[in-house]
Amino acid sequence: MKAVRFHQHGGPDVLTYEDAPDPEPRAGHAVVRVRACALNHLDLWQRRGLDRVTIPFPHISGADVAGEIADVDADAAARESLPVGLRVMLQPGLSCGRCAECLAGRDNRCARYDVLGYQSDGGYAEYVRVPLVNLIPIPDLVTFIDAAAFPLTFLTAWHMLFNRAGLREGDTVVVLAGGSGVGQAAVQLARHAGAFVIATAGSAEKLAQVTELGAHAAINHTTGDIAAEVRRLTDGRGADIVIEHVGQATWRASVRCLARGGRVVTCGATTGHQTDLDLRHLFGRQLSLVGSYMGEKAELLRAARLFFTGTITPVVDRVFPLADAAAAQQYLEARRQFGKVVLEV
DSSP states (O other), X not given: OEEEEXXXXXXXXXXXXEEOOOOOOOTTEEEEEEEEEEOOHHHHHHHHOOTTOOOOSSBOOOSEEEEEEEEEESOHHHHHHSOTTOEEEEOOEEOOSOSHHHHTTOGGGOTTOEETTTTSOOSSBSEEEEEGGGEEEOXXXXXXXXXXXXXXXXXXXXXXXXXXXXXXXTOEXXXXXXXXXXXXXHHHHHHHTTOEEEEEESSHHHHHHHHHHTOXXXXXXXXXXXXXXXXXXXXXXXXXXXXXXSOTTTXXXXXXXXXEEEEXXXXXXXXXXXXXXXXXHHXXXXXXXXXXXXXXXXXXXXXXXXXXXXXXXXXEEEEEEGGGHXXXXXXXXXXXXXXXXXXXX
């Protein structure tokens, strides 16, 4: 098969479009013919190299995949329910399925939890092998491009908003970088849940786009004072929830704009991971700082129901052919996109 692999860490130039071995069938798994694979910042970090993390070489990235079942190694009942040719998107989280956390439905807390394309080969290829439990059938009206753009960011945003932040109708939610993958998902989900949504973006064009997507108000995080604007928009009260994944550049503003009892939920640190915190502000205002990582498969299935009925939909900024994966990653690195960048295979 053709795949985009890297044999060492470095810049986008280490990505090579080349022949790679086809994934071999394995019991309890399916081989999926990849039709589309969306990019995530995880792809950039693993290509550059991560502290204390060993990436297997040569490596195929890609967590967000949609395609068709090409082969199933399972019993007759599984083959009947998951026939060859079935259109699917993939749950990007991989877990053991046997530990106490997995059996309790908290698969993203599994000690062996992985993300497709992180320690395993992912979707920057013509074929990928995944466990049968990671297959999610998609309706005929849903395109492969949209299906690939959906799972990771909407799963992450759902888990942050409803599981970790405890979003309630009427809450004020600030979404940092509303034009990012997680940002556009969080704006849509929070608006659907009845929140008052304030999103930030870095240009006039993106500010207009987040408003069109459902934000009630938008703040330029490049030129504006986020905390001051949030307080102005809320008559001095502040926000109940801040969806934070930018990190160092916005952390202080994220904490400052909270109302009493507010909570910052963070799932990433794209601008750096070192922050400072005045503990007096934390306990005096009874704030919560909450970490969040991916989400539970059941949450993805709940979000998918809204997706399949057209209530929410991923925003796709640009589509590149698989062979141009290096250019696609450069585009993502430049932060020029609004929504998701997708490879078409």
